[in-house]
Amino acid sequence: MTTRKSWAPYLFLTPAVTLFALFLALPIGYTVYLSLRRTKVSGLGLGKGSKREIFVGLDNYAAAIGDGDLWTGWLRVLGYGVLVLVVMLGLALVFALMLDAARVRLARFSRIAIFLPFAVPGVAASLMWGFLYLPSVSPISELFGVAPLSQSAVVYSMANVAVWGGTGFNMLVLYTNLGAVPQDLYQAARIDGASELQIALRVKIPILAPAIILVTVFSIIATIQVFTEPTALRPLTNTISSTWSPLMKIYRDAFVTGDLYSAAATAAVIAGISLVLSFGFLRVVKNRAFGET
Amino acid sequence: MSVSRRGVRARSAYTYGPLGLVPTGVLLVGAVYCLFPVSWVVIAATKTSGELFSTSTFTPGTGFFQNLADLAAYREGVFWLWMLNTLLYAGGGALLSTAVSAVSGYTLAKYRFAGRNLIFNILIGGILVPAVVLAIPQYLLFAKVGLADTYWSVLLPQILHPYSIYLARVYAGAAIPDSLLEAGRIDGASHWTLLTRVALPLMGPGMVTIFLFQFVAIWNNFLLPFIMLGDDGKFPLTVGLYTMLAAGANHPSLYNLILIGTFLALIPLIALFLTMQRFWRTDLSSGAVKA
DSSP states (O other), X not given: OBOSOOSHHHHHHHHHHHHHIIIIIHHHHHHHXXXXXXXXXXTTSXXXXXXXXXXXXXXXXXXXXXXXXXXHHHHHHXXXXXXXXXXXXXXXXXXXXXXXXXXXXXHHHHHHHHHGGGGSOHHHHHHHHXXXXXXXXXXXXXXXXXXXXXXTTHHHHHHHHHHHHHHHHHHHHHHHHHHTSOHHXXXXXXXXXXXXXXXXXXXXXXXXXXXXXXXXXXXXXXXXXXXXXXXXXXXXXXXXXXXXXXXXXXXXXXXXXXXXXXXXXXXXXXXXXXXXXXXXXXXXXHHHHHSOO | OHHHHHHHHHHOOOSSTTTTHHHHHHHHHHXXXXXXXXXXXXXXXXXXXXXHHHSOTTOOOSOHHHHHHHHHHGGGGHHHHXXXXXXXXXXXXXXXXXXXXXXXXXHHHHBOOTTHHHHHHHHHHGGGSOHHHHHHHHHHHHHHTTOTTSHHHHHGGGTOOXXXXXXXXXXXXXXXXXXXXXXXXXXXXXXXXXXXXXXXXXXXXXXXXXXXXXHHHXXXXXXXXXXXXXXXXXXXXXXXXXXXXXXXXXXXXXXXXXXXXXXXXXXXXXXXXXXXXXXXOSOOTTOSOOX
16 A cells, blocks of 8 residues: 555546546536526517526426426336346346355356346347237247236336346345355254255355345346337337336437427436435345344 | 366266266256246247247247348337447447456556555455446536536446456466566566556456456446436347337237347357356456467
8 A cells, every 4th residue: 555645646637536426417517507408488489689598596397396297207117127136146146146155056057047138238138029029929928818018008018028137137246245155054054953944044144134125226227227228119009108217208308309408307316216215225224134133 | 276176077087976977967957047038038029929828938939030121110210229329338348348357457466656555545445336326427427527427427437347347456466477578678668568568468368358258247237327328229138128118018919029139139248158158357466368
C-alpha cells in the first residue's frame, strides 16, 4: 500500500472520474433540470421567441404522480416483478444448491446449459419465445390451453422470458459463493447427523444470505426497468400497450409524444422508487439476516 | 483449496439417495428448459416459410440455404453490417471498459490517498442508477453536441461500468502482492512502470473475466442503441432484429429471415461462452488465479 503523497492515483483515476462526470452525473443533473421545466407558448405560438422554457417547480412531478397510465404500468410491473423475482431467484437458489449437492451427475453439463441463456440477448430471447408462443408455430398454447400472448396470459409469458434469461446468471453467483464455504462446516453438520437437505436449509442458505440479498437488489433494479421484453413482444400481439411498463411510457413521452419534461420527471420518479425499494429491501433483510449475529 | 473441496465432495456419498437422483433430475429439467428455445431456433432456421407453419415444431426443414441467401439479400445485406457494428460496439466498448476498470481498480486497491473512499463510493453508487434515467438525457446531451446517431453515442456511455471497477479492485487487492510493488519502487520504477509491468500483467485473468461480462452486456444491450440511433446502417444486431420484427410482424414471409437472423446472432456469443468457460466467474475475491 503506497502511502507517500503523489499525483499518480489521481491521474490513474482521471478516466473513470471523467466518464462518471460526463455520462452519469451530467445526465442525472440534466434530468432533474428538465423535470423542473416546461415549454410555455405565448401568444399564438407562432414565430420565433413565442415558445420559451420556463421553470415550473414540481408541476411535472405532480403530473407524473397523478398520471393514471403510469400507475397502471406500475401495478402491472409490480405483479410481473414479484413473479419474476420469486420464480427466477427461487430456481437459481435451488439449482445452485443442487449443483453443490454431494452426489450429482452431469453437473457440468447442466450448469453450462442453465447458464447459456445469459449469452442470449433479451431481444433474441423475446423473439424466440414470441414465435414459440404463436399457436401456428408450436404446441405450447395447446399444452397450456390458453394462447400465451392473450390478455390473460401475456404477463406470465413475459415473466417466462425474463426467468429463462436471468436464472443462470443468478445461479452462477450463488453457486460461486457456495464454493467459498469451508467444507469442515458441512463435515461437522454431517457428523451431527444432519441430512443433506437439512444442511442445505440450515447451513448453506444462511451462509448464502448476503449473496442472495445482492442478487435480489440487482434483480429489483433490473425488473423495475423492464423494457426490452415487452417492446420486442409487442409486434406479435396487440395485448401489450405502448405504456405497458413505466419505462415504455417514458420512451413514448420522450420520443413519440415529444414531451421531454414529463419524461424527465417520470424517469426521476422511477429512479427514486428503485432507490427506495433497493435500500428498503437492504434495510429490512439486513436487520433480519444480520441482526442476530 | 479447490482440490481438497472436490475430494470432500466425492467422499460424502450418503445423500439424496445413492445416485443423487433428485439433484441430477432437477438440474436436467432446468437444462432442458434452458436449451429448448435455443435448439428450436436452430431447427426453425432451416424451415421454409411454409414449413414453419405446417411441419411439427422440431422437424428440420429444407430451407436453410434459401433463408441464408434471403437474409443476405435483405436490404442489400444490412444484416452483415449489424453484425460488424455489434462486434465493434461490444469489442471496442469492452476493451476500453476493461482498461478503465483495471487501472481504477488497481489504484483504489493499492494506493492510499486523500479522497480514496469518497471516489470509490461515488463510482460504485453508479450501480444503483437505473439505465433509463441515463439513456434519455444522454441522448439529449449527445444531440446537443451533434453526436447523437453516431458510433460514439453507443460506445462512450458503456465504457464506465461501476461493477467492473468494484471487481477489479477486489481482484487487484488479492492478486498483486504489496511486496512486489515495494520491491519495484525500491528499484526506482515509476508509477507508470509499476502499473504496466507489474500490476496489469498480474491482473490478466481477472481482466479477461471483466472483458467477457462487459462484452456480453454491450452485445445484449437494446435500450441504449435503440434510443441513440436512427440510421439503420449503425444498428447493432439487437436493434436490427427488432426493426425486422416490427416491420415483418404482419408479413409471415419475413419470419424466416428473423429466425435465421436470431440464430446467426446467437452463434458468436455462444461460441465465446463455451470456449471461455473457465473465465466465467462471478467471484473474483479469491484473486490469485487458480484457473
